Amino acid sequence: MLETPPLSLYVHIPWCVRKCPYCDFNSHQLRDNMPEADYVAALCGDLAYEVERLETKAPLTSIFIGGGTPSLFKGKSYGKLFYAVDQLLGINADCEITLEANPGTVDAENFRAFRDAGINRLSLGIQSFDDDKLKSLGRIHGGDEAKRAIDIARGAGFENFNLDLMFGLPEQKVSQAIRDLQTAIGFEPTHISWYQLTIEANTEFHSRPPKLPPEPAIVELQDEGIALLADLGFDRYEVSAFAQQGKRAAHNMNYWEFGDYIGIGAGAHGKVSHVAANRIVRTRKKKQPDHYLAATLNRDAERVEVTMPERPFEFLLNALRLRHGFEVSLFEKRTGVTFSEIEKKVDLMVSQGLLVLESGRLSTTERGYRVLNSILEEFLD
Ligand SMILES: C[S@@+](CC[C@H](N)C(=O)[O-])C[C@H]1O[C@@H](n2cnc3c(N)ncnc32)[C@H](O)[C@@H]1O
Ligand code: SF4
Numbered sequence: 100m101l102e103t104p105p106l107s108l109y110v111h112i113p114w115c116v117r118k119c120p121y122c123d124f125n126s127h128q129l130r131d132n133m134p135e136a137d138y139v140a141a142l143c144g145d146l147a148y149e150v151e152r153l154e155t156k157a158p159l160t161s162i163f164i165g166g167g168t169p170s171l172f173k174g175k176s177y178g179k180l181f182y183a184v185d186q187l188l189g190i191n192a193d194c195e196i197t198l199e200a201n202p203g204t205v206d207a208e209n210f211r212a213f214r215d216a217g218i219n220r221l222s223l224g225i226q227s228f229d230d231d232k233l234k235s236l237g238r239i240h241g242g243d244e245a246k247r248a249i250d251i252a253r254g255a256g257f258e259n260f261n262l263d264l265m266f267g268l269p270e271q272k273v274s275q276a277i278r279d280l281q282t283a284i285g286f287e288p289t290h291i292s293w294y295q296l297t298i299e300a301n302t303e304f305h306s307r308p309p310k311l312p313p314e315p316a317i318v319e320l321q322d323e324g325i326a327l328l329a330d331l332g333f334d335r336y337e338v339s340a341f342a343q344q345g346k347r348a349a350h351n352m353n354y355w356e357f358g359d360y361i362g363i364g365a366g367a368h369g370k371v372s373h374v375a376a377n378r379i380v381r382t383r384k385k386k387q388p389d390h391y392l393a394a395t396l397n398r399d400a401e402r403v404e405v406t407m408p409e410r411p412f413e414f415l416l417n418a419l420r421l422r423h424g425f426e427v428s429l430f431e432k433r434t435g436v437t438f439s440e441i442e443k444k445v446d447l448m449v450s451q452g453l454l455v456l457e458s459g460r461l462s463t464t465e466r467g468y469r470v471l472n473s474i475l476e477e478f479l480d
Contacts, residue, residue, distance in 0.1 A: 100431065100432070100435060101372060101374050101377055101379075101432070101433070101434070101435030102374060102432040102433075103154070103155050103157070103359075103372060103374050104353075104356075104357070104358040104359045104372060104432070104433060105157075105160040105353055105358045105359065106153075106157050106158075106159055106160065106188075106358070106359045106360070106361070107159055107160055107161040107162065107163070107349075107350055107353045107358065107359070107360045107361075108146075108159050108161075108162045108163070108184065108188075108360065108361050108362075108363070109162075109163050109165065109350075109360050109361070109362045109363070109364075109367055109368070109369070110142060110162065110163070110164045110165070110169075110180070110363055110364050110367070111125065111165060111166065111167060111362070111363070111364030111365055111366055111367040111384075112138075112164060112165070112166040112167040112168065112169040112171065112172060112364060113125050113126055113127055113166065113167045113364065113365040113366065113388045113391075114126065114127055114128075114129045114133055114166070114167055114168060114171055114388070115127070115128060115129065115166065115167055115168045115171075115201070116128070116129060116168065116171070116201070116203060116204065116239050117237065117239055118237075118303075119236060119237045119238065120236070120237045120302060120303035120304045120307075121236060121237075121296060121297075121298070121299070121302055121303075121304045122299075122302060123299035123300070123301055123302050124166070124167065125167070125365060125366035125386055126166060126167040126168070127167075127388060129171075133171060133172075134392065135172055135173065135176055136176070137392055138364075138388075138392065139172075139176045139179050139180055141391065141392050141398070142180055142183075142363050142364055143179070143180065143183040144395070144398075145363040145364070145384065145398050146183060146184065146187055146188075146361065146363050147183075147187060148396075148397070148398070149361045149363065149369065149371075149382070150187045150188055150361075152371070153361075153371065154371075154372075154373045154374060154375060154376075155374075156187075156188055156189075157188070157189075158188060158189035158190055158191045158194075159184065159188055159189070159190050159191060159194055160191055160194060160195075160349065160353065160358075161194060161195040161196070161197075161349045161350035161353060162181075162184070162190070162194060162195070162196045162197070162350070163197045163199075163350040163351075164177065164196075164197065164198045164199065164218075165199045166199055167199075168199070168200075168201045168204055169198050169199050169200070170198065170199070170200035170201055170204045170205065170209070170213075171204055173209060173212060174209055174210075174211070174212020174213045174214075174215060174216045174218075175212060175216070177198070177213065177216040177217070177218060178212075178215070178216040178217070181196075181216060181217050190217075195219065195220055195348070195349040195350055196217055196218045196219050196220065197218070197219075197220040197221065197222055197261075197348070197350060198213055198218045198220075198221055198222070199221075199222045199224065200221055200222070200223050200224070200248070200252070201223075201224050201239070201240070202223060202224065202225060202240040202244050202245045202247075202248035203238070203239035203240035203244060204239075205244075205247070205248040205251050205252075206251075207251050207254065207255060210251055210252060210254075210255035210257070211255045211256070213255070214255055214256050214257065219257075219259060220257070220259045220260060220261070220348075221252050221257045221259075221260040221261070222260070222261040222262075222263060222290075222292075223245075223248055223249060223252065223260060223261070223262050223263065224263045225245045225248075225249075225262045225263060225264055225283065226238060226245075226263065226264060226265050226268075227242070227245075227264065227265065227268060227279050228242040228245055228246065228278075228279055228282045228283075229242060229275060229278075229279065230242050232268045232269070232271060232275070233245075235268065235269045235270075235309060236265075236268065236269075237303075246282075246286075249262070249286045249288075258289070259289050259290075259346065260288050260289060260290070261288060261289070261290035261291065261292055261348065262283045262286070262288045262290075262291050262292070263292045263294070264279055264280065264283055264291065264292070264293050264294070265293075265294050265295070265296045266279070266293060266294070266295055266296070266317075266320060266321070266324065267295045267296045267311055267312055267317050267320075268296055268311075268312075269309035269310055269311060270309075270310050270311075270312070271312050271320075272312070272316075273312075273316055273319050273320040273323065276320045276324065277320065277323055277324060277327065280293070280324050280327055280328065281327070284327075284328070284331050284333075288343075289342065289343045289346035290340070290341065290342045290343065290346050290347075290348060291328065291333060291340075291341045291342075292339050292340055292341075293324060293328070293339055293341060294339045295317065295321070295339075296311070298311075328341045332344070334347075334422075335422055336421060336422050336423060337351070337355060337420050337421055337422065338420050338468075338471070354417060355417045355418055355420055355421050356417070356418060356421075356425065356429060356433070357370075357413070357414045357417050357418060357429075357433040357434070358433070359371050359372050361382075362382060362383070362384065363384065364384065364391070365384060365385065365386055365387065365388045365390075365391040366383070366384055366385070366386040366391075366400075367383070367384045368381065368382065368383050368384075369381065369382040369383075370382070370405075372433075377435055378404060379404065379405040379410065379435075380402055380403070380404055380405070381401075381402070381403050381404075381405060382399060382401065382402050383399070383400045383401040383402075384398050384399060384400055385398055385399070385400045386400065407435070407436060410434035410435065410436050411430075411434060411436055411440060411441050411478055412475070412478045412479055413434075414430055414433055414434050415441075415475060415478050416475055418430070419462075419463060419471060419474065419475065420471070421462070422462070422463075422468065423460075423462055424455075424460050424461050424462025424463070425460065425461060425462075426459055426460055427456075427459050427460070427461060428459065430461075441478065444477055444478060445461065448467070448474060448477065452464055452466060452467070453466060453467035453470070453474055454467055454474070
């Protein structure tokens, strides 16, 4: 039986100082003035519209402000937004409120204003500390600026922060990737997201591919990096996410456990359950900031049902990314589908040494985790 999941909020800020050549996120290079006040007003209207459509209005368990570059906005703007959020839904006392910041847009005073507004976690887009690599990635900051940004974040009172790093950068050696990780760990972040650089369609790197390290080097550096992080107390709880004890990203955990989230802002995605009607609805907002802003009543681009046959795959696509798996009962609560519907396939993969079903929890084996995509394909139909 479908049960009401925790509810979180994703807020998208679609502007950046410059578009990075590898980035396929909904981010647009700032050409003239940013319509910050209008955009915050649009976000508040968008939220009111979404809240009206909820079956159950519950206080939020997490908020994530992502981008784009949310650190381009003023702390005061987020204060206004949170006021509206509080009026419309309420914010749990222990709500994790994260903001993504680019080290090239860091200002000590504004970081303090972020804290004053209620933001209690930062995610800094470091990518690398190596000036040459940062240049090849088209970043607007160098290594020293990245370090300074972390110091400023801590000085502003952010003890709980994530560092985003990428590996497999153009012509990167194993030792260089490991040095980046060591430098990051030296700053004692509570969380590290360590992503392999991927070449996405519709990016500059796709039309002009850089020279990436060979596959054996990627495998070697990944094994070495994961071992280093484990030795220093970072639990790999998801494919690319590593946390100190008790510091998993609550917002991302809610995605991976197929929880509900309202998505507001240009191009934002949402997923909301309507338990009484046994419906799960995915929402997507208009992608172009101008189009999003121009629509005063309805900012939707799309509202689609996740049908019963689609739900097992959608759930597993998220939950099997979790290294420690999930409770079978969670599968039933979040999808409204009984576990027996997928049991045959699960049993087969258990016998093949790809999955483990133990004490009511399903997870991948070490080998299964490495071939996650082929496991998921089996659940596609
Ligand atoms: C939504 S992005 C935005 C973060 C922020 N705007 C920044 O870059 O400073 C979040 C993270 O995804 C990762 N990322 C973005 N594009 C990627 C790609 N093509 N391959 C791997 N990781 C990527 C980067 O680590 C980035 O910090
Ligand atoms: S700063 Fe972040 S969101 Fe903006 S273009 Fe670069 S990677 Fe994309």
